[in-house]
Amino acid sequence: SRGIRRLHKILSRRTMNFESLVELYDSHGVPPDIVLEEAEKIGVKVKIPENFYSLIAERHRGEERKKTAKKRELSITNLPETQKLYYEDPDREECSAKVLWVEDNRIVLDKTIFYPEGGGQPADIGRIIHPEGESKIFHVERVGKVIVHYFEGERPKIGEYVRCIVDMKRRNILRRNHTATHIINGSARTVLGKHVWQAGAQKGVKESRLDITHHKMLTEEEIKEIEKRANRIVTQNIPVEIKWMPRDVAEKKYGFRLYQGGVVPGKEIRVVKIGEWEVEACGGLHVNRTGDIGLIKIVRVERIQDGVVRIIFRVGESALEYIQNILEEMKEITKMLRTNEEKMVERVKGILVKMEKLQEQIEVYKAREMENIKRKIEENAENIGDITVYYGIVDKLEIEDCIKILEGLLNQNSKSIVIIFSISQKRTEYIIGVGSEIEADARKIGGEISKIVGGRSGGRNYFARGGLGEVLDRKLLEHEVREKVLFILRNKFISHK
Incomplete structure (x- = not known):
């Protein structure tokens, strides 16, 4: 069909984004299940959001809201300015x-x-x-x-x-957060350089964020210095001046840095100036003096994309609450560690050293266990002509570790087929590997196994994996499934190059 042809064209790029999923569903009637099925056939990984249909519904509602908003705008255009x-x-x-x-x-x-x-x-x-x-x-x-x-x-x-x-309590919190955004923006520019530009912002009641342009993640020292300079401006209790100015006059006086928060419309613009520290064209509400803000605390910093860093911060009572919560957690940790706050860091370092040693021991035991599993699989191998079939079942072993065992078997015997089932608490997974001297197709073998045990599989000609959302009985896998798989291999897949 036309929709499937479009799907294959998108998959030929070896990628699939959300917008393409929406296009396939809305315009061509191709649901996510079909996308996954077709993608697996050619070995392309596609991630479908769990709430895909909810997102689609919300998008449709959004489109309806836009239409409604346009009609509403037409109905009030004749009203006088508020x-x-x-x-x-x-x-x-x-x-x-x-x-x-x-x-x-x-x-x-x-x-x-x-x-x-x-x-x-x-x-x-x-x-x-x-x-x-x-x-x-x-x-x-x-x-x-x-x-x-x-x-x-x-x-x-x-x-x-x-x-x-x-609601004045809420408004004043937002005013403090908004003015703090301007102050942090100016502080970041003085610490990081004149290239810093506001890329976005969102003011909240509990937390706010400021996105700035910067070429790399901030260091702890830079974060501390930005926070320190921002709080210095607060303690100086600088008046926040707000006035309307002709656009050309404002631009001539302050330059285009006025538009940190985006270009604002109109011949006159509202200019918010914090002493000599920061000036922006802004339509938001602000405090009267910087001292009205209270404490500014940067709680975390994230690099959200290339060239953009996000600063998440709190102000006033919310900042104090954040610090108090951290101190309470530290007290709880000191009790658990049976130490005091002064010795807590040393105590944690000691525990980490012990954990590293334990992790090393775990890795040694894990390697031995994987070697034992590999040996048992080798002992139960079956030869079909000059082809060796390794068939194994493991319990509660990560699928990545199963793949390591599979690779080890294939590396030592290129005339082999490896099939490993992994049983966890909630599901059963299986992997198939085909040696370099075998013409069998792992994807097709996986398809046959999925017919026997259920679930779905996909991959490439030399490696495939599948699974189902239930725990299969071990004895069933050891006997009945094993015999069926060996029968299929003998009659459908095994041949020499």
Whole structure:
């Protein structure tokens, strides 16, 4: 079919990404099971997400949401611009506003103190009180020049006045995290170099992240220095200046580093300046002074792609909570190690040395055990003509170790076929190897074995593997399955070059 032809064309590249899986499923009706089956035939590894169908459903819902959003935008374009009280006074907790538009669970007011989601900063939440009762505001977004509020609860009427109350505790946490993002960005640039540029950011209530451009993973020393300089700016309690400026004037004064968080639209841009430390064009809410942030703690750093490093951090009470939790865990560890905090490192080093020695002993015992398994398989080998068939069953041995045994047998006898079953607690796996002087195809042998025991198999002509999600009886494998496999080998596969 056309879909299968498209599948084979994609597999010819020896790779398969999620977008290709979606294309095959949505456009050609080829499900993941068929993709796996066809991929195994030619030895291409394909990983199907466990929640593939959920992801597809969510993508379809997303497309529907986009269509709905476009219709909604058309229905409110004639409304007047919403007065943004959250910019005029971000410390303001309440306001009175008039309802201009209501549809489903969305409402537009003539003015609002609720900040809409944008620039990596989540929207404000809170509540509105009106003649019909009370409604919970759980999301806010910007549609053109209009601010749309999403609510749960009683539905207000157009023309009514409502009392808006924002969750100030949550807002102030997000303000602290947002300003901390700017400070850490400036700190990273002073430590790492002028090439550092913000590649993305997301502010959260508990943790936030900043993605920066940098050519390699940060060292522990660099992380400590970035954190130290960021906290120094906090303790200096520098005023955070916010003003609207003509774009050309701002660019001339501060340069294009203004657009660390991305280029913002409009002839006038909102500039956030932290002393001489950092300046950015930004539409988010910020603290009044850097001292309002409190402690900044970098909790981890990740290299998320070539040239981009992610800094995950906490601020204020969340940072303190993180440190307190670590100290509590250290106390628990010292109790378990029967030592004190001063001697804990030395105690752990001693334990690690003992563990390394134990691991060495384990490897020695494991090597002996694998050699014993290999010898038993050799002892039970069966000759079919001048071909040696090694058939073995092992318990609770990693499949990678089984492959090592298989390779050892093939290396010492190139006129051999090796079949090993591995039984674990939840499943049974099997591997097939064919010597270099044998014309038999391991993939086809694996296919025949899967017909006998169930499950699926795949691979190449010289090596294949398969398995099934159940534990097969050892005696069944030792006798009935063995005889069936040997019969098939005698009658279908064994021939000389």
